Amino acid sequence: MQLSEFDIIQQFFQKAPLRSDVVLGIGDDCAILSPPPNENLLVSTDTLTQNIHFFSNANPFDLGYKAAAISLSDIAAMGGKPAWALLSLTLPTVEEKWLASFSEGLFSLLDLFEVTLVGGNTSKGPLSITTQILGFTQNSVALRRSGAKVGDAIYVTGTLGDSGLALQIQQNKIQKDFFANSDLTFINTRLNRPTPRITQGLALAGIATAAIDISDGLAADLQHLLSASGVGATVYTDQLPLSEVLAQHTQPPNSYQIALTAGEDYELCFTLPPSNMPLLERVSASFQCPITCIGKIEEEEGLRITLPDGQLFPLRKKGYQHF
Ligand code: ADP
Ligand code: MG
Secondary structure, three states, rough: OOOOHHHHHHHOOOOOOOOOOOEEEEEEEEEEEEOOOOOOOEEEEEEEEEOEEEEOOOOOHHHHHHHHHHHHHHHHOOOEEEEEEEEEEEEEEOOOHHHHHHHHHHHHHHHHHEEEEEEEEEOOOOEEEEEEEEEEEEEEEEEOOOOOOOOOOEEOEEEEEOHHHHHHHHOOOHHHHHHHHHHHHHEEEEEHOOOOOHHHHHHHHOOOEEEOOOOOHHHHHHHHHHHHHOOOEEEEEEHHHOHHHHHHHHHHHHHHHHHHHOOOOOOEEEEEOOOHHHHHHHHHHOOOOEEEEEEEEEOOOEEEEOOOOOOOOOOOOOOOOOO
């Protein structure tokens, strides 16, 4: 028998609230939530649309996982602690197997970060997935894009360009045959199940001066941070953190181009004064991902990407743009 909208919600999305700050979860016109009294609320929303963010044959577990990941990544970029999520799901048809797997992927990540799904919307139409995330700043310290100062060092977490490489293979721009299975698994996991850098963001709050998560490509997203801060920067191509897989399968300058512009890394790019470097070294010891200094903040506006010989790197495009 065909499941109704309410069967779908009950069967796949309504779980007993895990958090004590959820006074009322899914089932009423609104959820009732009880934020900590002295903290600011962080709120963000993201949409995944078929043929733009994913293809029709995308694995539903991965879609659920990624829907949670990209929202959590926004909280990470603010140095916040995630708490609650909402899900607006538009489905062309009701396929129980698809929904079970989507829900499993979504909750695998929400549960990991102790986030409770507290509401949403379910309707019929072309497949589209929107998640809202709510979280708190810890001790009222949020990492904004606007705090970078001249003299700050620029860092990124993890490695850049792996998702971009996976996407190029998916789009048949690079031949899959050249890759070992383990390498394909690595880059596909980076693309389909990005790790939101929540623990890293929390540790950076109070240490970093500014932060952004890299969704559209380092060059584009760093430029947002620079504009918001009213500063410029130089980034050095030979300091860009490339995974072994990317370094092995691409040659400079193409590897730099991918690392700078391909997007979907969901790593954090952040700035801090040199005086905070010892503190960063201490907190990053438990990060479970590398952090790399890639450049410095300067007074002259704009982003300069510099090759080892001092020449400017000719960026073909800055990053993904919808319009
Ligand atoms: P309303 O019509 O008042 O907006 P709905 O009937 O659409 O409420 O939804 C019933 C309840 O189920 C609400 O609490 C809503 O937040 C929740 N909900 C609807 N769709 C989803 C979903 N995909 N995931 C989680 N909660 C959902
Ligand atoms: Mg209502």
